Amino acid sequence: MAAGLQARSHGAFESTSDQQKAFRVLDLTVAVILIFLSMALFHIFAMLCIGDWDFWADWKDQRWWVAMTPTVLIAMPAAFQFIFWEKFRLPFAATLLTFCLVLAEWLNRVVNMHGWAYFPLDFVWPATLIPSGIILDTVLMLSGSYVITAMIGGMAWGALFYPTNWVMVARFDVPVNVHGFLMTIADTMGYHFVRTGTPEYLRLIDRGTLRSFGYDSVWLSIVLAMFASILVYFIGMTIGYLFTRSQFSWLKRV
Numbered sequence: 001m002a003a004g005l006q007a008r009s010h011g012a013f014e015s016t017s018d019q020q021k022a023f024r025v026l027d028l029t030v031a032v033i034l035i036f037l038s039m040a041l042f043h044i045f046a047m048l049c050i051g052d053w054d055f056w057a058d059w060k061d062q063r064w065w066v067a068m069t070p071t072v073l074i075a076m077p078a079a080f081q082f083i084f085w086e087k088f089r090l091p092f093a094a095t096l097l098t099f100c101l102v103l104a105e106w107l108n109r110v111v112n113m114h115g116w117a118y119f120p121l122d123f124v125w126p127a128t129l130i131p132s133g134i135i136l137d138t139v140l141m142l143s144g145s146y147v148i149t150a151m152i153g154g155m156a157w158g159a160l161f162y163p164t165n166w167v168m169v170a171r172f173d174v175p176v177n178v179h180g181f182l183m184t185i186a187d188t189m190g191y192h193f194v195r196t197g198t199p200e201y202l203r204l205i206d207r208g209t210l211r212s213f214g215y216d217s218v219w220l221s222i223v224l225a226m227f228a229s230i231l232v233y234f235i236g237m238t239i240g241y242l243f244t245r246s247q248f249s250w251l252k253r254v
Contacts, residue, residue: 035100038080042097043104045076054105055113057123057172058190060165062218069127070161071228073101074154077133078236081140081149083244091141098133102126123189127165132157146237154233158225162218 046054049072053065077094084093105126113124139153140146172186 035096038097038100039104042076042101043108046073046101046105049073054127055124056186056190056195057125057169058184058186060127060169060172060186063221065127066162066218066221067224067228070129070132070158070225071232073129074136074157074229075232075236075239077136078150078233079240079243081136082146082237082240085140086240086244091137094133094136095130096133098129102128102130119193120189123193125168127161127168129157129161129164131164132160135160150230150233150237154230155226157233158227158229159222161225162222 050069053059053061054069059065077097080097081093084090109121109124109126113119114121135156136149136153139156140149143149143152172189173184175182176185176188178188
């Protein structure tokens with residue numbers, strides 16, 4: 001009898017161990033799928049909303065690139081942040097999304113634009129939002145408030161974008177004299193590497209009325225990005241709230 005009980009307990013132990021291994025494999029599979037899905041979704045969202053402003057070194061200007069990139073791209077991290085924090089209490093959604101975006105962008109620039117279209121990587125390097133994502137998650141984790149995260153984290157998100165990418169973009173803003181014309185190194189590269197003439201590439205870059213405020217208009221663009229990111233964060237959070245109501249209603253019964 002003792003031998004039978006021992007065998008049954010041993011079998012139960014093996015069954016529990018097998019279940020734990022199966023759950024670990026399932027968790028790992030879901031995590032990998034989530035990362036690749038986040039890479040694809042955020043990459044497509046960034047390409048549709050930002051596109052050319054972040055494609056080329058000569059289009060990373062001090063106005064639209066600085067103001068629009070962080071403003072538009074905070075929407076998807078805000079939605080994911082609400083889902084992860086509200087349902088799972090995991091404060092790393094914005095960091096995960098920004099990391100997935102940078103990884104997807106580098107894969108696209110290296111494989112597609114460099115390997116296929118033969119553009120040099122110095123001309124097509126992507127911007128990064130990882131420090132902004134870390135700050136956004138940190139504010140939510142410490143405060144636990146979406147309003148404080150939108151106000152403080154959203155402003156920090158917009159304010160950190162240009163300083164974070166300054167190390168990469170500064171060397172392309174050095175002025176040079178080309179045949180009597182003053183232009184930047186990025187502009188010189190843009191004249192040497194001709195791109196297609198589809199409508200997406202006909203936007204006005206570094207044009208507008210911000211020059212009337214002074215020579216260096218980047219600070220006004222940063223302030224605009226800071227306050228606009230607050231509004232877009234609330235929009236993204238609302239989208240996450242509506243998604244959780246429709247897709248995660250089964251969690252209420254668990």
